[in-house]
Amino acid sequence: MDLGALDLxxxxxxxxxxxxxxxxxxxxxxxxxxxxxxxxxxxxxxxxAAAYGGVVREGVPGAGLLRSVSELDGPGFNAADLRPEIRDFYEHTTDWRMEVWVAWSPLFWPAGELVSRMFGQRLEQLALPMRPLDVARGMDSRIAVITDADDVQQAAGWLRTIRATGDYAFSGCYSTRRLPGADRAGVHVAFPLESGNVQVFLRPDHGDDGSLWLRSPGERFGGNGAYVIAQDRGRTYASRAPIHETFHVYVDDEGVLRTDHTLRLWSASAVRLHYKLERHR
Known part of the structure; x- marks a missing residue:
């Protein structure tokens, strides 16, 4: 099969x-x-980094996905109400180690396996683990801080690899961004692809227990949710994608930071991931 033609x-x-x-x-x-x-x-x-007039800074001690979680503050959300462990993870991600468990819906597993083989593993991007043993030894992550001309963090690359093989699973750009007409900023994640990308806009909320909820509901174009961007013949096109994600970041009864991640296609649950996060520095 001509995989270049498939990508095109x-x-x-x-x-x-x-x-x-x-x-x-x-x-x-x-x-x-x-x-x-x-x-x-x-x-x-x-x-x-060049788009911001800045540089990429690797190996920054205590680097995080976000410069400050308080950048998300606005009507209905106050970062000060979150558990300190959650803020620490997002602001000092390099200080945390991750273990992952995955469970696919039997209905979506065959399609997920096909996409993983034909795209994810080959492109080394969006390579969702298909089996629990794929991530039995956990994931390693690296944070690359992207600065502007004043050396202020504008975004961060979060590069996650399968610990057992070293293969890339996810290569994403994380920042905060306010959508048109929104009353506050949300978390913006972009996964680069050849001549395009997949983007997710996540709206933050906090629970009464100090946990963090990030959701990408099925809003209209211009709202929170998933988008696919594609360039073709010098023009750029964008489409909403029927992908809806929910992240619940919380501290359990034993004081361990955990995340439940659900990915749905339309209204059906396709895959669930669970992350155990431990500070190692």
């Missing part, structure tokens, strides 16, 4: 179902890193 055909599909967008103007809220080649890994970092 995929972009053509998203062009057909999407709408043309202007990332330098009206739709600047959708501007996010893309990959120059089929294999993603960490090749997009330098270009993203």
């Amino acid at each position: 055909g995929t972009r053509k599909f998203w062009r057909a179902v999407g709408r043309r967008v202007d990332l330098a103007g009206e739709h600047a809220w959708l501007r996010a890193p893309m990959s120059d080649g089929a294999q993603v890994r960490d090749g997009w970092l330098e270009a993203e």
Whole structure:
């Protein structure tokens, strides 16, 4: 099979179902890193830093996905109400170690396996683990801080690899971003792909127990949720994707930080992941 033709055909599909967008103007809220080649890994970092007029800083002690969780503050959300362990994880992610468990719905497992083999493992991007043993030894993660010209963090690359093999599973760009007309910022995650990306806008809320909820509901275009961006013949197209995610980050009865992650296609649960997070520094 000509896999290059497969990738091109995929972009053509998203062009057909999407709408043309202007990332330098009206739709600047959708501007996010893309990959120059089929294999993603960490090749997009330098270009993203250049877009901010800054640099990529690797190995920064205590680096986090977000400069400060308080950037999410607004009507209905106050970062000070979160458990301190949760804030510490997002602001000092490199100080935490992760273990992962995965459970696929039998209905979606065959499609997930096909996508993993044809895209995820080959591109080294969005390679969701398919079996519990795939991540039995856990995941390693690396934070690359992306700064602007004033050396202020604007985003962070979170590069996660399977500990047993060293293969990339996820290579994402994390930041805070306010959607058009929104009353407060949310968490923005972009996964670069060749001539495009997958983006997720997550709305934060906190529970009475100090836990954090991040949700990407099925809102209209311009609202929270998942988007696929594709470039074709010098034009850029964007489409809503029927992917809805929920993250619940909490501290259990034994004081352990954990995350329950559910990914749904339309209204059906496709895969559930559970993360155990332990501070190692």
